[in-house]
Amino acid sequence: MDRKTEEMIALGVAYGINCIPCMEYHKKKAVKAGLTEEEMLAAINIAEQVKTGAANKTKSAAKELFGDPEDSGCCSADSSCCS
Numbered sequence: 001m002d003r004k005t006e007e008m009i010a011l012g013v014a015y016g017i018n019c020i021p022c023m024e025y026h027k028k029k030a031v032k033a034g035l036t037e038e039e040m041l042a043a044i045n046i047a048e049q050v051k052t053g054a055a056n057k058t059k060s061a062a063k064e065l066f067g068d069p070e071d072s073g074c075c076s077a078d079s080s081c082c083s
Contacts, residue, residue: 003033011040012047 007030014022030040062069 004030004035004039007033007035008039008043011043012050015044015047016051 007026010026011023011030014026027040
């Protein structure tokens with residue numbers, strides 16, 4: 001596999017696992033490998049599609065198992081867990 005392809009995959013994976021330091025690291029390597037901004041964005045867009053598809057399937061499965069979740073969020077108003 002060539003370096004450009006490796007770095008496109010690495011960027012997509014970094015995005016997919018929500019790792020900002022990984023994205024920063026692999027963006028630098030991608031530029032050195034010759035990727036254009038458009039190619040890097042394409043890798044991120046594909047990763048976003050995969051993440052969204054997986055999240056939708058998980059949400060659907062959870063709804064089937066547990067019913068509709070409340071829209072109140074995961075924490076009480078006085079909790080700092082999501083802030």
